[in-house]
Amino acid sequence: MNSAPNQAIIQVQDVHKHFGSVHALRGVTARVDKGEVLVIIGPSGCGKSTLLRSINGLEYIDSGRILVDNNTIDAKHQNINAVRAEVGMVFQQFNLFPHLTVLENLTMAQIQVRKRAKAESIDIAHDLLKKVRIPEKINMYPGQLSGGQQQRVAIARALAMNPKVMLFDEPTSALDPEMINEVLDVMLDLARDGMTMLVVSHEMGFARNAASRVIFMDAGSIVAEGTPQDMFDNPTNDRMKQFLSKILH
């Protein structure tokens, strides 16, 4: 996964974002190359989710620029649908569509947005459900699935759009402990297949196994950045050390 040519797929340039009087992103600059798996960690409220949500336009940035595969998002928020078509998003709360079956959850956007034929979209849905290891749930409703299964369907739903980048916003934080691994395994598979991924997560095991780089954010800025080994085993930054001591017990 590190052999991919160094071609930037996401470039974040001096992005600022305010929520009322809170300065959530203070001039964030970052770059993600094709095939990279970037894990973003940091204390609650540090802006890591906001950064992720800005990249597919769920939050409007105040200033700066985000380039996603040569489409620009700026404060004017043009091109946003072109960007979203290339970026898949997985949410903490899954956000599956409860009135649709698993199959319909996977085919809806393929048919409405990608304008695929129904039969083709169903074939794709079948393949993806096999990939996330729950082909047997295809005709169930989200309410009938466990949290881990729902999150895997949500991953498949995002993949069905053939995104170039996948964003994961704390994908395992709402799960019972015994279900976390089934979701992380699917994400590891994706990383091995060469998918470019941005993951906001505190799963250190996943970061060690899959991340090509780890970014530590605090108070709206990127404070430290490096390989998982450097970041976790020899942290140089004081705030990073403090943070690690809290989450690693």
Next chain:
Amino acid sequence: MTVNTETPQSAQVKFVDRLAQLPWWFILILLLSVILAYQFASNETYQQLFRRILNGVLVTLSITAVAYSMAIFIGLCAGLGRISKNIFIFNLATLYVQIVRGIPMLVQIFYWAFVIFPLAITFFNWVGGAMTPFLGADNALAKIKPSDINLYWAVVLALAFAYGGYEAETFRAGIESIGKGQMEAARSLGMSYFQAMRYIILPQAIRRVLPPLSNDLISMLKDSSLASVLGVRDITQEARLYASTTFRYIEAYNSLAFIYLILTLSLSLVTRWIETRWKQL
């Protein structure tokens, strides 16, 4: 031992419990309808009355059906306007809802019949007058008279716009009750705002607001009786006419009330059936 002494008691308690759970109100209505059905069959006054009132049933039902369909459409548009981020659309929708909810139904019916319709006629006549060089002096627009317009439509429009205001708030509340994550998930898949509304938000919201929507349908059926103040021959007007010519007030209003009850109760059975079928998720 204790079982022996308690069994008859608990059976008695069970029996009383079961009696208490019976829908006595419904049984009473059934009883009443049997009595009235007997009256209709045996009493000539009631037979006449019943036939007269039945003439109006179609009018009552069609006012309700047409006005309700319009109200749902208006309410959906205004409800979407009420959650719009566009200041102009939001204020327009809010203005409409506030005006319509603050004026009594009866006054709105008068307003449509005696203010909006005459103004519209004057306007069209003026347009027709201005178009004389093109359409000739006696073109259709210039010759609209108040008698050309059926007051049935004043009632339908008044009900449609008044209830549209209530439905707007119902739809708004329903849409707002769907978590923000649903819209975000739909948008993150590349769906437009309207695709997300049409395929993701509204199907869920409408399921949630079905009970208030069916309540309003029944309310509207009852409010359609106000048509009688304009002389539109719905069941209320038929009963009034019969009573005033025969002085059979007791029989007339007995039958009228009973027919409304039958209509509203059967309507609520239908809506409850639809609700349970839709609720499954």
